[in-house]
Amino acid sequence: MSTDQPHTAAPVTEALGARNRLLDAALLLFAEKGFAKTSIRDIAQAAHTNVASISYYFGDKVGLYRAVFADPRTNPPVPLEVLDTADMDLAQGLRSLLESFVMPLKQGQGIQQCYMKLCFREMLEPTGVWQHELETSIVPAHMAMARMLCRHLQLHDADVAVHRLVFAINSLGVMLHVGNDLYTRICPSLVDTPQALDAYLDSLVTYALALVDAEARRRTAAVQAVVTSTPLAP
Template structure:
């Protein structure tokens, strides 16, 4: 049974050789599949190297150690959140442009097919058998991206400070994309063409429409709230009765 203690700090990997990109990728994909199937503790570096057709020493050369390989398999195929932060912090972009860029980065891994499903399974396994990597991802990736989205929405809605409603809006917008990762198996069984690259692009445009509508609804509700609060008590009672 895997320990709940964090994985040991990864050793610093050596600089990758120019001709080593393919070998590194083979190791990364083999590790992702095996870690998703068996977890960190029950997967040996020897079987990863064997599955990748690589020398065992290649793992330390490219990733430092097993912990470094696990971190790379957990994070790299899903992309980097740094580009999200950049997109969400550009005042010259319209709301739609910002949301489109954010959603496009979020959905890009979906075009990798089975690879992204292995990533999702590894994330689920990490939640059940924590090594500490998921907690790191929340602190170093998800929290900053969420804060940037909340800041963007706050600027668009003219709010000087984020409240619970603004956080709910941000989580709801992100949830549009998250649900696709979680339900990929179901979508594949019911409507597989929706997961084709063209289908993902169409889904992207639809999600941006939904997200933009959610922001507009939030703005309308916030505009109506002060007016509703300013009505005399008998007016509120009459409206409730109606």
């Protein structure tokens, strides 16, 4: 059995390398030129492979474009099953969510900047992929987070304040992707190594927990204010 291993492992590794080269090349070109102005020939040339490989791995240019958006290296999925676990520890749930913002940066700031540029370009020159991303990934993750917070706050349904809290927590992670120029200018050591990113993640979880605690205290104070202002029944 062991004698077969080299014959099977090498082709798999080679195929994964070719597929990733196509994804990387497509990300750079789509971000720079947009979907319409990027040809599959340009992508294949940049990836040092042939045009037929795009058909083999992705079907066509549309399939490749969608795969670039779904690439877990730059866009890791939020673990909805973790957030929806009834007995999930709040801190662990928040870490799972915020980690999805931090992990892609370990691929390199340049790659992630290209991905953000691609997202902005898609919003300005829509092909439908961003809408698909909203419906299948972003909105479900938001709602799963809202359900987790409702369980923690002992609420039956999410109200406006819960949704506001979800957006506030998400914004902690989003800033990592839209504020690269600020990090570089003010304090690049915050995000310049995997270790620094891990420390940043720990801090984000602490900040998120503080936001949740503040919302819990606000709600408690509001209930107490109603109780103390309500006259006793005769």
